Amino acid sequence: MYTAKGKLDTNILLKQYSPLVRRLAHQMIARLPANVELDDLVQVGMIGLTDALSRFDAAHGVQFETFATQRIRGAMLDELRGGDWLSRGTRRQQREIEEAMHKAEQKLGRSASESEIAAAMGVSLSEYQDALTKVRGTQLVYLEDIGGGEDGDDYLDRHVADHANNPTALLQDARMRSALVEAIKALPEREAYVMSMYYEHDMNLKEIAAVLKVTESRVCQLHSQAIARLRVKLREH
Template sequence: MYTAKGKADKNSLLTDHMPLVKRLAHQMKAKLPASVEVDDLMQAGMIGLLDAINRYEENHGAQFETYAVLRIRGAMLDELRSSDWMPRSTRQNMRKVESAMHELTQQLGRPPSESEVAKALKLSLSDYQEMLGDSGGHQLLYYEDFHDADGEGGSDSFLDRYAQDDEDPLKALLETDFRQAVIDAIDALPAREKMLMGLYYEEELNLKEIGAVMGVSESRVSQLHTQAVARMRAYLKELAWT
């Protein structure tokens, strides 16, 4: 994969990592509405892979695949945002969920139950779970998280402490303790959601397979995944505010 001068062979990197793009596209598709085409995600992912190849420098401290995964996923998310696949109202609902989780965790000293979050939002449990189902595809990171509510970087920015003064926030995340913060956020999840995240991201099972392991429906797995992501976002925001 290297030339005579010791530099990465871009063609080899592209060929060797095309299966990675396909795998990431199918992983993301599993959490998204039926209207999202996996081919569109793969096309966007290939653009992200090419960008990673062009930007990557062997001496920047991260393995290429680690860097490429961030670029590929980022390009796929950009494609989803440009298609406006998740309504603004859905993101607003999830911010309310995150806020309720944060406040309840502070009050209770533990992760709140679904019933407790639903009560805080003045929703029935079934309505809360329906909201989670409608929010499938909620992500741990959005571009907006690097900016405040007015679209400008500021002290309230979600990831200020992880990506300060850097033109490439994804690269900044690689070079900070953000990875450990995410690991800590997963460890702080309730046992059931922690197991789900392990099955999904480490074992790479799809939602249907996870449902079979956990003894619940695929739609229930989707709800729990969305809730777990909301808990993690609330946890990371708390770190950014302290």
Template sequence: MIERVDQHAALVKRIAHHLMMRLPPNIEVDDLIQVGMLGLMEAAQHYDEQQGVLFETFASQRIRGAMLDELRGQDWLPRQVRKQLKEVEQAMHKLEHQLGRAATENEIARHMGLPLEDLQKTIDDGRGHQLIYLDDFGDDDDHHLLDVLLPDTEANPHLLLEKQHFRQVLVNAIKALPEREQLLMGLYYEQELNLKEIGEVLSVSESRVSQLHTQAISRLRSHLTDWIADKQTN
């Protein structure tokens, strides 16, 4: 058991650093690693070669699960930051309709009457921004569309990802991203590179990678505005 833990300690660090781009700045990578090591030890204790699964595959699930369990329930993104990001998304949405293409950072900042540095600060603060929130579908009385469309046990925004129409809308939104942001999303979600590795590919800092990722998520959310509005009226 101890030997397996020693051999796969680097796996914990790799998973932790990969998750960090989807988490807000107040989350410390060392805390994730500590929790992940507990998941690794649990995996080493319960691993059974007879099941025909590679230990690394088995351990990865336990490590990631331990980290997500620790994070679950935390307030990842303050409401004020969410509100500011919503304003950025609205500006993106309006400009895209006007320009027929994705707006640049300078164009977004100018449209919002902000210095570029203030826009980038808002995006920096929004690390951990998600593609879909339950309250995207809520009204002023805090009733959610998902509570009507799905059984209570399935009132989960992630289940929407299984809907074919939504997937097509999302694919189209990704194709409309600026080329560098498309590349970043592929490197992160398909190649599973971390911040440092993506930064080396794009020749930018880790903080800039994180910023570009949040910006890409905001662009995707702005693309989904019409789809969400349509779901609320149907």
């Protein structure tokens, strides 16, 4: 990884750590609206990786991958904050889906089907599925769930950022973890498969689509719907 002059070979390191950039981009884009392009995140992430290579100092006792991950993720978040990529309408749709799902399931006493959720929202099945695609599965726990603010809060901090104060730390709590496991078990079979393949086996949407023999868009819809079901269940704990 060093040049003939004894310096770090940036080109070799960029190639070596580019899979890290793609992995972080895939993790992040799963929590973002459909209009955010994966390639855009990867491109910005590579800039973050280059910055990490220029700034890294092993004398500080931090592993390069840990340092690079922070720089890459930070570059992606900065880019997203700088763009007009999320409408308030999309946030509102997320809440509407969850509220309709809760209403339908309270009435039926079981998991509601897509058509039943659509009916509770007062829209057609195709309109509901379009909404699922647009919201693109979001994070399980938001600050608003534990007393945070409304639309004025930073969406990225609530949905994407990964730091010590992120509310996903709640999932480390034994009660929350137990509730999550039970909620996943109660998911409709196909949605449970999607969650397992995505989170346990680290498969991307294209790979899951190939296994289920459906389109990537359909996998995105199933993922969004599964996340909405889990959020509805977790609010009860």
